[in-house]
Amino acid sequence: MDKVNICLVDDHRLFRKAMTRLLSTFPRVGTLTEAENGKQCLEVLSRTPDIHLLLLDIEMPVMNGIDTAELVLKKFPDVKIIILTMHDSESYMEYLLDLGVHSFLFKSADPHELENAISAIADNGFFHTAPVQAMLKKITSNRPKRETLLQQHALTEREREILILICNDVPVKEIAERLSISEKTVHSHKSAIRTKLNLKSTIAMVRWAYQTGLVSGF
Amino acid sequence: MFAVGTGAILLLVTAIILFVVFYQKKMLQEQIHRQEMETAYQRKMLLATLESQENERSRISKELHDGIGVMIQSVLTNVQALGDRVEADVRHDITEAVTHTHQTLREISFDLMPASLERFGLIHALKELCTRLGKRGSVRLVYTGDDSLSGVSGEQQVLLYRIAQEAVNNAWRHSQATEITVEVRQSQGHLTLRVSDNGRGIPPEVQKQSSGLGLFNLRTRAEVLGATLEFTHLQPSGTGVHVQLATHG
Numbered sequence: 001m002d003k004v005n006i007c008l009v010d011d012h013r014l015f016r017k018a019m020t021r022l023l024s025t026f027p028r029v030g031t032l033t034e035a036e037n038g039k040q041c042l043e044v045l046s047r048t049p050d051i052h053l054l055l056l057d058i059e060m061p062v063m064n065g066i067d068t069a070e071l072v073l074k075k076f077p078d079v080k081i082i083i084l085t086m087h088d089s090e091s092y093m094e095y096l097l098d099l100g101v102h103s104f105l106f107k108s109a110d111p112h113e114l115e116n117a118i119s120a121i122a123d124n125g126f127f128h129t130a131p132v133q134a135m136l137k138k139i140t141s142n143r144p145k146r147e148t149l150l151q152q153h154a155l156t157e158r159e160r161e162i163l164i165l166i167c168n169d170v171p172v173k174e175i176a177e178r179l180s181i182s183e184k185t186v187h188s189h190k191s192a193i194r195t196k197l198n199l200k201s202t203i204a205m206v207r208w209a210y211q212t213g214l215v216s217g218f
Numbered sequence: 219m220f221a222v223g224t225g226a227i228l229l230l231v232t233a234i235i236l237f238v239v240f241y242q243k244k245m246l247q248e249q250i251h252r253q254e255m256e257t258a259y260q261r262k263m264l265l266a267t268l269e270s271q272e273n274e275r276s277r278i279s280k281e282l283h284d285g286i287g288v289m290i291q292s293v294l295t296n297v298q299a300l301g302d303r304v305e306a307d308v309r310h311d312i313t314e315a316v317t318h319t320h321q322t323l324r325e326i327s328f329d330l331m332p333a334s335l336e337r338f339g340l341i342h343a344l345k346e347l348c349t350r351l352g353k354r355g356s357v358r359l360v361y362t363g364d365d366s367l368s369g370v371s372g373e374q375q376v377l378l379y380r381i382a383q384e385a386v387n388n389a390w391r392h393s394q395a396t397e398i399t400v401e402v403r404q405s406q407g408h409l410t411l412r413v414s415d416n417g418r419g420i421p422p423e424v425q426k427q428s429s430g431l432g433l434f435n436l437r438t439r440a441e442v443l444g445a446t447l448e449f450t451h452l453q454p455s456g457t458g459v460h461v462q463l464a465t466h467g
Binding site for chain 1: 283284287288289291292293294295296298299301317320324333334337338
């Protein structure tokens with residue numbers, strides 16, 4: 001996709017206004033829609049089919065971000081979700097990651113990080129944001145377990161190669177070029193990896209790669 | 219006649235002695251009972267006081283983090299959206315000042331009541347305490363132990379968290395330790411919380427004082443929990459704070 005259409009879900013009007021102002025300065029961002037809670041967000045998604053990405057807050061009245069993420073992942077599987085939060089809590093992150101959300105950003109994120117993350121997640125489903133980086137670093141410090149190490153052999157050489165490239169923030173397009181295969185083949189490898197490892201999202205694959213020591217990098 | 223009189227008096231004296239002994243025993247029992255009632259009442263009052271204190275802390279913490287925090291964040295995002303319309307160094311200075319304010323606010327909010335304690339429980343909150351305090355200074359903080367708990371109520375978890383927080387803060391501020399370890403283990407109906415450091419230790423005279431270094435807070439909370447609290451000197455240096463509690467898990 002050329003432009004990324006975004007729905008910003010947050011209950012604080014002043015923050016939505018400020019964030020919309022910032023987002024509209026990014027060339028890659030297309031239409032911007034606002035919703036003040038999860039219920040409104042679901043309504044927006046059902047009547048606006050071309051929304052690519054959600055920037056989703058956690059704490060909201062009526063329907064919070066956790067419940068919203070769960071429903072959106074089920075009903076609108078093509079929509080990417082970035083949790084945009086003030087809670088720099090690992091517990092929240094792990095929980096939401098297991099649910100299948102695509103990434104996390106702090107509301108205090110640097111504008112460049114926000115801009116890069118939006119593009120990369122819309123295109124490739126993964127990006128090393130600061131909170132994701134912190135979580136992966138923590139995983140790496142807890143050394144790999146033997147059983148997960150053995151699990152690495154579940155993947156083919158090619159799948160491992162692709163997963164390592166994904167972990168290094170290499171866009172899908174570039175992966176295809178480097179390996180002289182089509183983008184479509186990269187995507188089918190990706191979904192094969194996900195199915196084999198029984199994981200819900202690209203970020204979960206990346207986490208697995210760090211956990212098993214397939215990627216170290218810190 | 220004389221013998222009968224003596225016998226009667228003896229009987230009377232014995233009866234009086236028996237009565238007095240019996241009466242004293244009963245009085246003593248009543249006194250003990252009253253004391254027990256009083257202790258139980260005091261414990262209840264203390265628990266209620268602590269509970270209302272925790273509720274208030276939680277309220278203020280949320281208000282700071284979610285209310286004022288979001289407003290500060292909105293200011294920051296607006297400044298970022300200004301882009302090139304404002305000189306870069308002015309934008310940088312405003313951003314730095316607002317970010318610093320925000321960071322301080324979050325630390326105060328976390329110290330008051332970690333959001334993860336209410337939502338995810340003691341273990342998560344302790345891990346987060348280690349991570350956060352680790353970032354604030356040069357002391358290494360490590361959580362080791364169980365990853366989940368069973369049969370420990372929310373109130374008990376908050377009390378245990380406060381004990382751990384106090385012990386960690388004491389070690390962090392006063393002991394000159396370079397490493398602090400927090401450990402929670404549960405087995406066979408017992409929960410053990412241990413906070414150990416490699417610092418210079420707490421002098422015994424300070425340990426005995428009822429105030430100072432927040433030790434009073436530790437003792438009060440352990441008492442309310444019905445847990446045992448022990449301080450130990452570690453070799454070669456350091457202090458261990460050891461709490462043990464009977465649980466249903």
